[in-house]
Amino acid sequence: MKPRFPLGLPAAVAAFVLLAGCSEEPQVVQYEQGKYQGKTDSRPWEGGAFNGDKTAWERALHDRVRSQNEYRRVE
Numbered sequence: 001m002k003p004r005f006p007l008g009l010p011a012a013v014a015a016f017v018l019l020a021g022c023s024e025e026p027q028v029v030q031y032e033q034g035k036y037q038g039k040t041d042s043r044p045w046e047g048g049a050f051n052g053d054k055t056a057w058e059r060a061l062h063d064r065v066r067s068q069n070e071y072r073r074v075e
Contacts, residue, residue, distance in 0.1 A: 031037075044050075045057035 050057045
């Protein structure tokens with residue numbers, strides 16, 4: 001009884017599958033001078049909780065720092 005496929009065909013398929021991953025190209029981003037391509041950053045107080053109120057954000061930041069002081073937390 002003869003084999004259905006020649007022996008070279010499975011070897012060629014296996015070699016193709018193994019070598020297919022070796023053709024990866026480098027993924028280097030090309031930046032153009034002076035052109036930012038990412039998302040623009042917003043200021044911390046412009047988000048949901050403070051709605052643009054910088055003084056409320058500063059007050060919340062100050063209160064958070066004060067609560068980290070062990071001497072003031074005991075009082």
